[in-house]
Amino acid sequence: MALLQIAEPGQAAAPHQHRLAAGIDLGTTNSLIATVQSAVARALPDPDGALLLPSVVRYLPGNGIVVGREAQQSQAEDPQNTIVSVKRFMGRSLADVKQAAGLPYRFVDAPGMVGISTVSGERSPVQVSAEILTALRERAEVSLGGPLAGVVITVPAYFDDAQRQATKDAARLAGLTVLRLLNEPTAAAIAYGLDKAAQGTFAIYDLGGGTFDISILRLTKGVFEVLATGGDSALGGDDFDYCVAEWFCTQHGLAGLSAMPPGAQRSLLAAARKAKEALSGHESAALSLAGPDGATRQAILSRAKFAELGAALIARTLSATRRALRDAQLGIEDITGVVLVGGSTRMPIARDAVRGFFERDPLADIDPDQVVAIGAALQANVLAGNSSADEWLLLDVCPLSLGIETMGGLVEKIIPRNSTLPIARAQEFTTFRDGQTAMSLHVVQGERETVANCRSLARFELRGIAPAVAGSVHIRVSFQIDADGLLSVTAREQASGIEAHIEVKPTYGLADTHISAMLADAIGASKADLLLRSLREAQVDARRMMDATETALNQDAALLTEPEIWAIHQAMFKVGDALETDAPLAELRVATAALAGVTNDFAARRMNASICKALTGQSMDSLA
C-alpha cells in the first residue's frame, strides 16, 4: 500500500488509469484468456459461460470462419476444413509434421512453414492461430468493455525462435499487442508463487493436449529463475486418445486409425477422448463407433487397461523429468513442490505417476486448465503498468547454446545452454592470416562441437579491418539476447572501432523436436566430439605452420643450404598430405613435429639475421 501525503485543496493527484491487459494461454487443444480485475486474476467466459475455447478453426466455403465449440462439433462432418491442434504446426515445415499421414488435412509444402489447403484457400498455421486469438480478443473486449492495451501469450518452454516468432506474428494478425511471450510453466509458477508466496525449488509438470513440458524453477522472494527446461513437444493428451483409438481398432479387428476415412477418424478420436475423460472419475468407460455399414461397434475400457495403454507415454514424461533434474543438477529430494498443469494431469495415471516419482503430493489447487492463463494475466497486469513492476523479476533461459564458427569448422560457445535471459556475453577473436581485411562470422545454435552438427542461425561479415599480422587484430564479438529471447550479434574491431551487427531473424525451421534430438545427440556424441575437436585444432595449427614456413622461405631462403631447403619442402609435403587426406590425429602430430624439427634451425638463423640487420651500422654507444 502506497503512502499518501496531504495535498492542497482540489489538487490531489489523480492516480493512473487502469489499462486493460490480458493473459492468453494459446493451447493445442483449448485456449483461454484471463485478466486481473479488482486485484484478482480470473479467466473470462464466453457469453455461454464456457471458459475454454477449443483451439479449433473451421473454414467454410466463401470465406466464412467458425472458431471454437461450434467448429469442434463439425469436426466429424468436415474434417478437411476443420483445423485442430494447429499449435503442432506452428513454425514447422512439412518434413517436421510426422503425424501428417494420420491426419485428414491436405498439407501444402509452403516455404518455411507448412500450409494447409482448405475450402477458402491455403492457410498457414499462423493464420489459423490468429483466428483463435481474434476470438479470444473479442471475448475479452466485450466483457471488459474496451480495447486491450496488451497481452501476454504463453508458449511451451521448448518453443524455439521460429515457433515463438510465429506466435507473435499470429498475435499481430489478430490485432493484439504482445507485451511478452511467457513460458507456460513459468506462468504456472507465477499463478502459484504469487498467490501463496511460496519459496523453494519447484517442478512444473505440464501435460497438455499436445505438448509435455517439465521445468525446474527456483522461487525466492518473488524472483523466479528457470533452472532447467525439458519436455517433448509431440506428447500430450491427444496421444492418449490415439492409443485408445488404436486399441479400439485392434479390439474390433479394424485396420487402424490411419486407414479410416477422415470422418470416422474424428468420431473415433472424439469417442476415445470422452472415454479417457470419463475414466478420471469412473472405474470404466464405454466407447461406441457407428460404422459405415450402420453397425455400431462398442468396447468397455477399464481404468487398469487405460493405465496399461498409457504406461509408455507416462514413462516418456518421467524420463524427460529425470533429464531436466539432471540439467539442473538436482535430485528429487531438492524439489520442494510439484505443480500440475494442463488438463491431462486430471488423469489419475498421470497424477499417480508424478506422486510416485517425486514422492510427494503434487499441487493442484488452481484449475490445471486455467493456471497458465492466470499466471499470464498477472504478468500482463504488471507489464501494462497496473501493478508496481519491481514486485517481481522474471528470469528465463535460452534452450540451446549459442556460439560462433571458428577455423576448422569448430563451434566456440559464447552463451551456454540454460543461461538466464536477458544476457549479454562477449569474447575476443583474432585474424587467422597476415593482412586479413575481412572476417566472416557464422552464428550457430546447438550443443555439438562442430558446426556441421549444429544449426546455422545467421552469417555476416566484418569488413574494413586494417591489414596486420595474423593474431594481432582484436575483434570483440558480443551476443545479446533480450527478454523475448531474440538474439543480436555484434562484431567490433577494437583498434579502429569498425563494427558489424546482425539481428537473428528466426528462420522458421528448427523445431523443438530438433532441439531435443540435438541435445540427445550432443550427450551421446560428446566423446567423439572431443576427439574431432582436437583433430580440427591440430589441423588449424598445422595450416598456420605451413603458412608461416612458406612466408619465411619466400623471404629468407638465402639463409638455407640446398639440402636444408629440400628437407623443409619434404616435411611440408608430409604435413600437407596429412591435411589433405584428413589423416588421424597421431599421424598429423608426427608430421607437424617433423616440420617443427627441420625449421627450428631456420627460425633461429632468421632471428639472428634480423638482429644483425637491425644492428648494422650502429655504434656500440647508441646501443648501450
Place this chain on the structure above:
Amino acid sequence: MSVSLTPAAARHVEKSLTRRGSGIGLRLAVKTSGCNGFAYALEFVDAVNAEDECFETHGVKVIVDPRSLGMLAGTELDFVREGLNEGFKFTNPNATANCGCGESFAV
C-alpha cells in the same frame, strides 16, 4: 460510523497545519479513478461545505463529503514510516481489494 485518526496521524496533521499557517482540518475523499475503481485523496481544508460530515479525533478535524463517507465509514488513518518514506496509510474495512501500486482499491 465515523472516520478516525491514530495519535501519530493526528500529530502529523496538526504539525502540517501549523507549518501551512492556515486551514481548519483534513479532508478525506474517495475518487472514482485508478486501476481498481476507487482512489483515496487527502487534502487540507480551508472551507467546509454545508453537506460535509465533520469528525474530531485527538483534537484534529476530519472532514468527509457524504458520497465518500459510504466507502470510508470505519476507516482508520495512520501515519507510518517505511524505510525512507513516510506518509498516511488507510485501513479501510470496506475495501475488498487493493491494487499493487496502492493508489486504488475496490469495494
